[in-house]
Amino acid sequence: MSSFTHFNEQGHAKMVDITEKTDTVRTAVARTSVMMNKEIYEKISNRAIQKGDVLAVAQVAGIMAAKKTADLIPMCHPLMLRGVDIQFAWDVEEQTSRYQLLITATVKTKGSTGVEMEALTAASVCALTVYDMCKALDKGIIIGPTYLVEKTGGKSGHFRREDK
Amino acid sequence: MSSFTHFNEQGHAKMVDITEKTDTVRTAVARTSVMMNKEIYEKISNRAIQKGDVLAVAQVAGIMAAKKTADLIPMCHPLMLRGVDIQFAWDVEEQTSRYQLLITATVKTKGSTGVEMEALTAASVCALTVYDMCKALDKGIIIGPTYLVEKTGGKSGHFRREDK
């Protein structure tokens, strides 16, 4: 059974030493969602085909947040991100009033630790931005669940989440 | 039907003018959760009664993130936060293997716009930090759902989420 690696012998947290780890290409894909009401769904969608665009702002926020991950997550190592992409998809079912925006963030680097946190942070801040821009219409919006979909590279190798 | 206030007449986003809004005391409470496996639950809990403490790190991260909200969310107004508190609770049911950490962030200010985004950001980054410190043990951890529980102050008045 492995143990926490974030704590030093005094029981306090530390940023673990990764000097010995080698630089490899690493990717991570994270997903979250935003569950909203019909009115907001329609307004976002309509904007999306005009020039104003909630998703455009949210996407910029997500990408910028990926670059701030090590500044937000205390024990996270700084990394030079080499690519960040955020994709949107709608999961809509009128009968059950489900209007759900799916947000998928993909992050890539060449470095000595993985980019799971960067992908999760990008997705989370992207969703928070959607919330911010729509909260005047409905404060009942729900974000998440948020989880890692896939990661490649590094010693722990390939991870692929089973469909939930 | 109200309309989006974040867009200017060119259809682009803007930070809406709140010069005319008055400074009042405002609070917001947001909640998220971290669903983990039994091993991680036990390790976090045991730490919690020793001096090393995943939750202590996560809590510091959440509080610091609240202060960075306007730097993360593009159209969010900067605010002088006057109080931030993060509480943890466990929702554990052995039979169904549910080991869930509940995170509740409360933010308070005296200002001209609400602190919903600050509370949601604090809760989200707190959960991401728990994920970061435990991900070596299990990459299947799930964050959220994340939502606003309550807000007070401001023109839109009191909001209290119905139990879901």
Add this chain to the structure above:
Amino acid sequence: MSSFTHFNEQGHAKMVDITEKTDTVRTAVARTSVMMNKEIYEKISNRAIQKGDVLAVAQVAGIMAAKKTADLIPMCHPLMLRGVDIQFAWDVEEQTSRYQLLITATVKTKGSTGVEMEALTAASVCALTVYDMCKALDKGIIIGPTYLVEKTGGKSGHFRREDK
């Protein structure tokens, strides 16, 4: 003849004391421009009526930069911005091959110092972002001139630039 107020008696810079200044509504409008070739002009314009949009990204960057002004400009006082808007206009003359994007940033606050630097910073970073997103097509893009168009509020009163 007034003297520099940013220097202390040792000849070093300081952030001047504004404790005695009163909080009033203050606005500032700054302008810059991006001079590009025809190909880039057409690509930006076409995007602008589809959903991908150089200007949407640049605008988000400009608004976020306004909030970072005191972090960028050493002697600038931190301020709680209450509104930021960025407008675009095209100044195009086919015969002389002038394809110029005009960027106008308007910033508003209620505080004890003006927001000229915030408006100038928003406009500048907005233009730099346009440059960044188009530089693969042409490295000869020119930004500026950048200048203050108007300011209101504060002891120095109203300033309005004569047309240049």
Add this chain to the structure above:
Amino acid sequence: MSSFTHFNEQGHAKMVDITEKTDTVRTAVARTSVMMNKEIYEKISNRAIQKGDVLAVAQVAGIMAAKKTADLIPMCHPLMLRGVDIQFAWDVEEQTSRYQLLITATVKTKGSTGVEMEALTAASVCALTVYDMCKALDKGIIIGPTYLVEKTGGKSGHFRREDK
């Protein structure tokens, strides 16, 4: 005809994947200027030979801004800068009342993307800081034009701006 590389297939912006690009030495030189009146010119110049020094502050601001470029420009890749230098020169012509400060920023790295944006950002923030420190004397100061003078390294090779 090349196409925008900053957009994904959904038409939204992304940080382009540079994992395959190799690390080479890269330099960029950018230039801007600050056009001021005679009074400000004389005050800055006189300070320059005493110990208080507008240019010293502006230069520090420019160098620090170069390090923040990826935090300001949304689609810009983070880079480990290896050298930043800012030089000043005066272009003064009494007869035509031209008092212009020329600012030249040189940035160097060893990495997988160029440093044009870092040089342009350094020059821009350096000029904005000069403006900030002199604006109490004259709000009519003009910044720019701002442009890339030269770049070396990378696939696109050497670029050298023709004299304008």
Add this chain to the structure above:
Amino acid sequence: MSSFTHFNEQGHAKMVDITEKTDTVRTAVARTSVMMNKEIYEKISNRAIQKGDVLAVAQVAGIMAAKKTADLIPMCHPLMLRGVDIQFAWDVEEQTSRYQLLITATVKTKGSTGVEMEALTAASVCALTVYDMCKALDKGIIIGPTYLVEKTGGKSGHFRREDK
């Protein structure tokens, strides 16, 4: 005996609620020092009367750091600083080879909590910057002691350190 106010009832840290505190003018003065060898002392001093100037850079760093205090110190409330000044003095005694730079940072605000941390942070980062710029000459430089000299304003009233 007063108790820690930074901890909530779960024993975790929190940013204490200061909503009820009133806005008053508050000042704080902090001091630190940098103990160096004769060579460095002479080089800094000589620069100081030319235009290049270690102290000018250190001072800018200290002022900018004051503005970042709430971003560095987890439980520190954000504050709108209204004035920051850093003064240098030399304490030199050739016989005992004491070459000590004294750094005094004064911070002022009008707000609901004190500015002790801002003054201490400004002084500390100013000293660290002197260290950074001189460390190629001697790694044995010593910073501090660092302490609060005086504070005014707020419920706890006036504090003035006895000469040590």
Add this chain to the structure above:
Amino acid sequence: MSSFTHFNEQGHAKMVDITEKTDTVRTAVARTSVMMNKEIYEKISNRAIQKGDVLAVAQVAGIMAAKKTADLIPMCHPLMLRGVDIQFAWDVEEQTSRYQLLITATVKTKGSTGVEMEALTAASVCALTVYDMCKALDKGIIIGPTYLVEKTGGKSGHFRREDK
């Protein structure tokens, strides 16, 4: 006699060019201390064996500050830190009323410049955080002296401070 390398030929500061330096493993150890009264010492110590913990917060602050070093120290090169650890020890002597917390920060990277500034910054901000969390009890707390204990790697080789 070596000369300052942080100044360009105009006498202004610059970030020195390290393009030619090779990437090697580098470590630095810095130390500071916090001198407090008996009451604070006892409160911190007692917390330390319960779950609330001044040192846990201070340690997180120190680690996060290490990652911000290049943002705080103007001429400091950005670096990808690969490990940060902060250790605490008490130096207590009841008879002389000495209650001193020793803070030792160790930083590691693989890069082209040393990590002395990162270790010194981590130790300093860690100490400032202890101050912040205890200042309601006593404003007479003293931080430091702060100094480099050891460094390895790089052209200048091994440095080890003699016991003071």
